[in-house]
Amino acid sequence: MVAGVSEEIRHAYCTGEDRLMAAKPLTLKLSIAELTERARTCKACDLWKHATQTVFGEGPSIAEIMLVGEQPGDQEDRSGHPFVGPAGKLLEHALEQAGIDRSDVYVTNAVKHFKWEAATRGKRRIHKKPRQSEIEACRPWLDSELEVVKPRVLVCLGASAAQSLLGKDFRVSRDRGKPVASPLAPRVVATVHPSSILRAQDDESRKSQMQLLVEDLKLVARLAKNTKRRS
Numbered sequence: 341m342v343a344g345v346s347e348e349i350r351h352a353y354c355t356g357e358d359r360l361m362a363a364k365p366l367t368l369k370l371s372i373a374e375l376t377e378r379a380r381t382c383k384a385c386d387l388w389k390h391a392t393q394t395v396f397g398e399g400p401s402i403a404e405i406m407l408v409g410e411q412p413g414d415q416e417d418r419s420g421h422p423f424v425g426p427a428g429k430l431l432e433h434a435l436e437q438a439g440i441d442r443s444d445v446y447v448t449n450a451v452k453h454f455k456w457e458a459a460t461r462g463k464r465r466i467h468k469k470p471r472q473s474e475i476e477a478c479r480p481w482l483d484s485e486l487e488v489v490k491p492r493v494l495v496c497l498g499a500s501a502a503q504s505l506l507g508k509d510f511r512v513s514r515d516r517g518k519p520v521a522s523p524l525a526p527r528v529v530a531t532v533h534p535s536s537i538l539r540a541q542d543d544e545s546r547k548s549q550m551q552l553l554v555e556d557l558k559l560v561a562r563l564a565k566n567t568k569r570r571s
């Protein structure tokens with residue numbers, strides 16, 4: 341049984357024919373490479389229709405730290421890799437300042453297809469926040485990743501990841517940087533999404549928001565050192 345997946349969703353996965361791909365991770369223990377392959381054809385919600393490809397998680401399949409973002413952005417959708425665009429660069433910089441090597445971390449998203457709308461002018465694709473139903477449809481993949489990676493510290497980046505993993509009432513603004521009790525990993529921490537820092541009004545506020553993110557990630561590094569892996 342996968343924690344956090346409602347009966348309703350489990351039922352939908354197990355009965356809808358074109359949704360069958362997502363049912364498998366609920367019952368089989370697969371490697372990250374196998375999960376990535378299966379998720380390629382996932383149709384558990386409609387987001388696949390307008391995305392270039394599924395962007396699955398990446399990183400060591402046994403990692404002390406697992407970071408969960410919201411959904412791939414434009415560059416991630418085109419390249420097929422998570423956090424490679426501007427938010428990814430900022431995240432990498434923050435990790436570095438916190439003494440964490442990105443290549444040691446498993447990085448994924450709550451939703452694995454890019455949700456967007458066309459800009460009113462020009463060809464830009466504008467990020468659209470995923471709906472709760474889309475986050476829930478993708479949750480079995482996240483649970484399967486957690487089962488394989490078994491991180492010591494699970495980090496939710498922003499509200500979508502936090503609400504997917506910690507519940508709809510979780511507020512990043514209130515509870516960021518505080519370890520939260522959860523059956524998902526020995527330590528779970530939420531912090532802001534790096535793209536919120538990219539949207540800061542001015543340099544001063546960008547700098548102070550970045551400092552807070554680095555502080556949260558330093559806590560994550562300390563927790564990872566002092567916590568045992570789940571068996």
Ligand code: URA
Binds near residue numbers: 411412421424425428
């Ligand atoms: N934002 C996310 O939440 N994830 C990505 O992979 C890129 C941008």
